[in-house]
Amino acid sequence: MSLSLDEVGRIARLARIALTPKEAERIREELNGILDFVAQLQAIDTAGVIPMAHAVDVVQRLREDCVTEADRREDFLAIAPEAEAGLYLVPKVIE
Amino acid sequence: MSQWEVVIGLETHVQLLTKSKIFSGAATAFGAEPNRQACAVDIALPGVLPVLNRAAxxxxxxFGLAVGAKIAPRSVxxxxxxFYPDLPKGYQISQYETPVVAGGGLSIRVGEQEKFVRLVRAHLEEDAxxxxxxxxxxxxxxxxxxxxTPLLEIVSEPDLRSSAEAVAYAKALHSLVTWIGICDGNLQEGSFRVDANVSVRRPGAPFGTRREIKNLNSFRxxxxxxxxxxxxxxxxxEExxxxxxxxxxxxxxxxxTRAMRSKEDAHDYRYFPDPDLLPLEITPQWIEEVKAALPELPQAMRERFQADYGLSAYDASTLTATREMARYFEETVAAAGKENAKLCANWVMGELAARLNREELDIAAVPLAPALLAGLIRRIADGTLSSKLAKEVFEALWNGEGQDADAIIEARGLKQVSDAAAIEPIIDAVIAAQPKSxxxxxxxxxxxxNALVGQVMKATQGKANPQQVGELLRKKLAAN
Known part of the structure; x- marks a missing residue:
């Protein structure tokens, strides 16, 4: 499998990463290397093997339904680039 | 229009009734000041880790048990x-390939028609x-x-064929999730939000291309x-x-409806298992524990009401619209006697419901205890009260006058006179006074x-039994 430069551009866009043409070429080679590695894994017959969702074979520990977090709004707002009226401010988003 | 078939599937986001969030210990109460219930995990500060809430x-x-679905022993x-600013991590934790609940379905009723709507899945996720x-x-x-905030996203099969069916399904689902106590059902506060996938096709043809209407928070x-x-x-x-x-x-x-600006690549979510969370294991024993604590479900209760109390399908489904309504009815029947179940149903769905409606009260806040209504119903059943007098007693009970129906009847002298010997002289007098009738x-x-019956009722101040008066009048008029 080999990615085109267009596909690299799309992946970068989805991840909000800006790439120069030179970087795109280098990333394309790296990604193709990873895909070659995956292709080797895919060649193995895994019929009947339960897909592994996590590297550690233990199950999720659960938390009791209790409110344990205090309100630390002022601390958090203080480290935000911009805040007003208790809100985080971000560049205008319009649907 | 008639040559087109409508195909609808609904995706419903049900906000779960937990005290804390699905992956953090911050509160979920509605209406707090902005960002006072958003902790380090919720705002995605570096280094924080999610821990799953057992209650979610x-x-x-x-829910899985209530809709007869499969509950996954292991889900991921x-x-x-x-990317969106109200999603600080840059990803939403959801379930993709292995949801916690798969399959199942629920019955809906549109007019006289009953229909089973299949579910695809229900999965746990966090709100933005x-x-x-x-x-x-x-x-x-x-x-x-x-x-x-914890959500259960419930996805139906595209089994719905009209907007009326879609609304019936949404209402049945709403009733069910509030019944089993997993959601407060508050539509205005966004606790129950529906996305509708809509397409049309020629009957028998493959599904048409669908458009998804997002975020509908009212049945209307x-x-x-x-x-x-x-x-x-x-x-x-057609054009x-x-x-x-x-x-x-x-x-x-x-x-x-209007299309949102279509974002390029918007649907490429690149799902992958969250390495921060281990697989969720649900043992058969845990399922049994939850099952044991589950209330009787509306469908089962409807069938029982019909079998045990001889109610119609319509009455049974009206009385099981909410758990509070069903409980009120059953407590009334328990106190009034099973033989009076139909009368209880009529009063709960009639006078009581109308009164609650008029005063914009929920049945949970009804001022009239079921035992008091039952006391009134017993006096209707045994002929003490005519329906007119019963309404007067109901009014007094509602307003908290008198200890119970009997006390009000006694205090106001409302007893229906059904002793023929007491009524006969009055009937004779009316016959004598109304030669024309x-x-x-x-x-x-x-x-x-009817005019003569009316005169007798007037003379007895409404305390006579009109049916009995009619019969006595007939007898007397036939004899003379």
């Missing part, structure tokens, strides 16, 4: 990746925050209180949005244009009898 899983198990959380687009010097304000908007969308799609197709898959929003002001009745005019 219990809600999912309850996945990251759904997209809120973007406030009012002007903050050209910026958008972000409130992350809602971020991390759901109906209006689907009706508009269906008419729009049919018009497009030779194709439908393109899109996400649309419903504008309640204009009653129209008597003559008319004897000439075959049935209506004249």
């Amino acid at each position: 899983v219990v809600c999912a198990i309850k 959380f996945a990251r759904k990746n997209y 925050g809120k973007s406030l687009h009012e002007d903050f010097h050209g910026k958008t304000g972000i409130d992350l209180n809602r971020a991390g 908007f759901l109906q209006q949005a689907i009706d508009y969308e269906v008419a729009w799609q049919i018009n497009e197709l 030779g244009r194709a439908i393109h898959q899109a996400t649309v929003l419903f504008d309640p002001a204009s009653g129209e 008597v003559e008319e009745f004897r000439a075959g005019k049935e209506k004249a009898l």
Whole structure:
């Protein structure tokens, strides 16, 4: 499998990463290397093997339904680039 | 219009009734000041880790049991990746390939028609925050209180064939999730939000291309949005244009749906298992524990009401609209006697419901205890009260006058007089005083009898039993 430069551009866009043409070429080679590695894994017959969702074979520990977090709004707002009226401010988003 | 078949599937986001968030210990209470219930996990500060809330899983198990679905012994959380400022991590934790609940379904009723709607799945996920687009010097304000609130997303099969069926399904689902106590059902606060996937096709043809109407938070908007969308799609197709898959929003002001600006690559969420969360294991023993604590479900209760109390399907389904209503009815029957169940049903659905409606009260806040209503019903059943007097006693009980129905009857002297010996002299007097009506009745005019009954009722101040008076009058008039 080999990615085109267009596909690299799309992946970068989805991840909000800006790439120069030179970087795109280098990333394309790296990604193709990873895909070659995956292709080797895919060649193995895994019929009947339960897909592994996590590297550690233990199950999720659960938390009791209790409110344990205090309100630390002022601390958090203080480290935000911009805040007003208790809100985080971000560049205008319009649907 | 008639040659088109409408195909609808609904995706419903049900906000789960937990005290804390799905992956953090921040509170979920509605209406807090912005960002006061958003902790380090919810705002995605570096280094934080999610820990799953047991109560959210219990809600999912309850739902799975209530719809007869399969509950996955092992399910996996996945990251759904997209960028939006009210999603601070850059991904939403959801479930993708292995949801916690799979299959099942629920019965809906449209008019006389009953229909089983199949479910595809239900999965646990976290809600996003809120973007406030009012002007903050050209910026958008972000409130992350809602971020991390537990949701169960319930996906139906495309089994619905009209907006009426879609509304019936949404209402049945709403009733069920509040019944089993996993959601407060508050539509205004966004606790129950519906997305509708709508397409049209020629009967027998493959499914048409669907458009998804997002975020409908009222049953009325759901109906209006689907009706508009269906008419729009049919018009497009009949004019030779194709439908393109899109996400649309419903504008309640204009009653129209319109496409959101289609974001390129918007649907490429690049799901992958979340390495921060281990697989969720649900043992058969845990399922049994939850099952044991589950209340009797509305469907089972409807069937029992019909079998045990001889109620009609309609009465049984009206009385099981909410758990509080059903409980009130059953407590009334328990106190009034099973033989009076139909009378209890009539009073709960009639006088009581009308009164609650008029005063905009929920049945949970009814001032009249079931035992008091039962006391009244017993006095109707044994003939002490006519229906007219019963309404007067009901009014007094509602207003908290008197200890119980018997005390009110006693204090106001409302007892229906059914002793023939006491009524006969009055009847004789009325016959003597109304020769014209008597003559008319004897000439075959049935209506004249009503006038005579009315006179007797007036003379007894409404305490006589009108049916008995009618019979006595007939007997006397026939004899003379």
